[in-house]
Amino acid sequence: MNQDSLLILEDTFKKYYFDNFDLLHVPNDSHEREFAYKKFNSKLYRHIALKSDKELHLLLMTQVPSDVYCSNARYSFPTLSMNAKDWQNADLIFDIDSKDLQLQCRNSHTCIKCLDCNAFSTSNSKCHKCNSHRFKVIVLLCKYCIAAAKKEAKKLCILLINNLGINKQNIFVYFSGNDGFHIHVNDSQYQLLGSRERADIVDYITLRDGSTINNNNRPEIKNSTKLKYNQTRIGVVSNNTEIKNTSSVIKTNVKTVEKNTQYVIKSIIDPNVTTDIHRIFRLPGSINSKSGMSKVLCKNLNLFDPLYDACFIDDCPTQILASCPIRFRLKDKKFGPFENERITVPKYVAIYMICKGLAEISQL
Template sequence: MNPETKGFLQRKFGDYYRKAPVGFPPQFQKREWAFVLFDSSYPKLVMRRHKAFGSQKEVRAYLGAVAPAHVYHSTACYAYPSATRMQDKKWEGADLIFDLDADKLLTKSVSSYAGMLQEVKDETTKLLDFLMNDFGFDEKDFSIVFSGGRGYHVHLREKKLVTLGSHERREIVNYLTGTGLEAEYLLKRSSKTAMPQDISCWEIRIKTWIDEYFKRIRGLDAKIAISELASVKAIGKRRAKEIVSTLSQDASVQPLVESKLIPLNAWKSLIREAISHLKVRIDVPVTADIKRLIRLPTSLHGGSGLRVTPLTLDRFRRFAPLNDAVVFGDSSVSVRILTPATTEIMGETIKVDQSTTELPEHTAVYLMARGLAEYESRRLKSD
């Protein structure tokens, strides 16, 4: 990234910070702030840490004047947020954070940025369902934030949560990732548990998944159904045929469960299959870390120019990052393309290559921030 491009991005970011209302985390005076600037080492990330601010005005003035590429605050509150050694800061509690990041969770390669964002959004939807259903949180207990890059952050600040230590947070992580769920234990337990309120939400999820699995099998052509069932460990072709015929006679899965048609090992592998589909692929160390830095919601992401966007549950459901997180307009900007690419900003698919010289500002900022283009100042010619 050349100095002109950095200068351009910094000007644009500065314009944004001087006009846009910046959001503040609760108790922002007790948090450490950190910044990456558009300086000579950028895009190498040199973090300027251990800043603290006493008033919102100070923060706004700093952001407007410095126009950083990245803005972070600590998830923790400290008695002395600006102390330079962590042990001197005096930790007082920390938000519970979940990070869903495409880099960490994509199993298959998704070709486009937009496709990748959709997959992360689906995973975030799963997380929110766990938080509301299994953990009993209410919509007002969490805030959802588009990270401006490749995913979403979910912040929880409920009083009972902020004092949890790393160990306890890992227990929550293990829940979401299904770590420690053992098929054998679940089977043993479900045969003993008498009271329905003693069944865990995970058990209910697994049971529902298995019900739906068999419903789907029943809907398939017999031949395909048999071959799919036979591929489950310990079922085999002969049993698969019997199961398919049982399923065709009865609309519910219950008789199948009660019959001895499906051997124990097959149940186990179905349960494991269910867990791998149902678990949430969060970035584990982020949640377990009680002294983490996280992007300031409402700031700009220097690697994309997109806004780190706080969302209500309702807005999250309708959220389209490449529309709704765009803050720049469409006035024309001169660029030099370094790497050909396709962008899909503001519903407009643009293919850029070396012949492209002018782009709408939002797309130009995006490509420059990603290092795919440089800024070209329009020179006056005298000949």
């Protein structure tokens, strides 16, 4: 990335943070959490304490991070090294990423950038110019992928409420800022579960590793020895209670999913995220440097459109040097393909393309 591109990213991110402090908060129990951040072109800084929103906002203004994270775990000493932190418990978290959904549309919005000659190709196996197999895969936002990820998020919420007995008021669905959704469960009966027990929850949700569907078309948790570690806590899993007192949003979701699939059987989640009890997870409200879009709460998942609801960057005309072999759509406008072209685009497109590695700021 050239110096001008770096400067515009930092300026844009700083302006976003300054204008949107109301979207960025530390959790209530922030004194027990570990915070972390990355700057553009630098390493990860972690084991950081932030005790108030004020301290968070100060960090955003002085460091201008490219990415900000907060632990799902609570610790007695969050700033010490991992083995001295004294783990207390951790929120249950889930990551639904479109890349895991094996969608047919994927190839049509994926390209590669050769690490040897810098050429862009639509092929996904080798550089079309020098035949190199060393490349970076670049995936652009796709409404079909988002719709499919949304569907998985809805199914997951239903499983969490209906089958795992989690209070719907403790479930928060966020757009990840790039290609999927993050689901946070704050305060549940599963807070104390270790990694192995969480793996059982993953098996249950994904129907992986021996979990089966019972006669009621519900997943049945396997009779694992691992479950003995916390039989009483996980016991609620097998209690298929009906959804009670759910909000209209969840009720709508239930109807939609049941109409489409007849019954809810599983959800495709990233197992590594859910089983990680020391995860530093992207902080809600922060910008994702992979896209320039923000991780935002989806108050109504059905109506959520990342292009409008997660894109906070203005449309000030910005000149870039762009290379992108595929056409893409942002905010109802089509862009590309571009072949090493100097073009003027709205700033949100410039930032998106620079974050994706498809453009540089061009001063001429």
